[in-house]
Amino acid sequence: MAVDKRRVERLTRELLEAIGEDPDRPGLRQTPARMAELYSEYFSGVHEDPAAPLAHTISVSRGPAPETLPSGAVLLRGIRFRSVCEHHLLPFAGHAHIAYLPGEQVVGLGALVKVVEILAARPQVQERLGEQIADTIAEHLDARGVLVVMDATHGCVTMRGGRQPEASTLTIAARGAYADPVARTELITLIGAGPGPSAWSQE
Structure with missing residues (x-):
């Protein structure tokens, strides 16, 4: 439809x-x-399957160390996204940062971007959006851990009510190994470090 x-x-x-x-x-x-x-355009993701981009994976067992699983996370920072808040149908936009700890399969980085785009192209709330991204990756990718950090500014905060133009909202969704706050500390630090868009900046 x-x-x-x-x-x-x-x-x-x-x-x-x-x-x-x-x-x-x-x-x-x-x-x-x-x-x-x-x-x-804004609601094109309502009838799309966000797991579809994750269908084509690559086996890391074909590499130089076929018996060794990746020891560190794959971290993609600064994915720009925009969505529409379901409460007032006002836009919110910012950056998503995704990390996952691979098992035997990895996926093209563009597939992670597509997951964000599909789920954001629906009436949303940021809290649920991050959880849906984390669930989609955890359930459809061979990942031992997933972390999704989102930082966005919301029209319902910047343009109405308190009208706080500098306020942004930060949310964290974690699965598997990264459900442990200690285990994700390094990733949180890397996301917030420069250069490039960070979870703490909308520049």
Whole structure:
């Protein structure tokens, strides 16, 4: 199933009328169509399987030490993402940082990015988004441990209510070996270290 663009257009017109606007005035005439395209993009992940990108793995047993499992984590920092908060349908955006401790299989790094993109392209809350990413990797990849750190700014915090433009939200989801706070200490330090986007910066 895909986003019903015609219905979004119709409902956008109704929304504009509900706030007292004229959807036929020049500035708003194309807004329903634009909203339909926007929602089609923002919510494309609703009907996608986030585990699909993890289907193609690579065996590390073909390397120079076939009897040895990787001793350290694979860490991908600074994955930019954007999503829409399900409470107010306002955007939130930031960086996701993913680490996993491989078993006998590893996956292309682009697959991890795709998992984030699919799960973010749904009405979301950041707390659940990080947990869903961690669960998808833990359940569909041969990983002995998974850590997902997310840092994002939320429109519902920066543009309404308290209006705190500098505030960001940090969440951590951990599975397997990294459920132990001591075991993930090194990774948390590496995520926060430069150069490059860190969990502590939206630059």
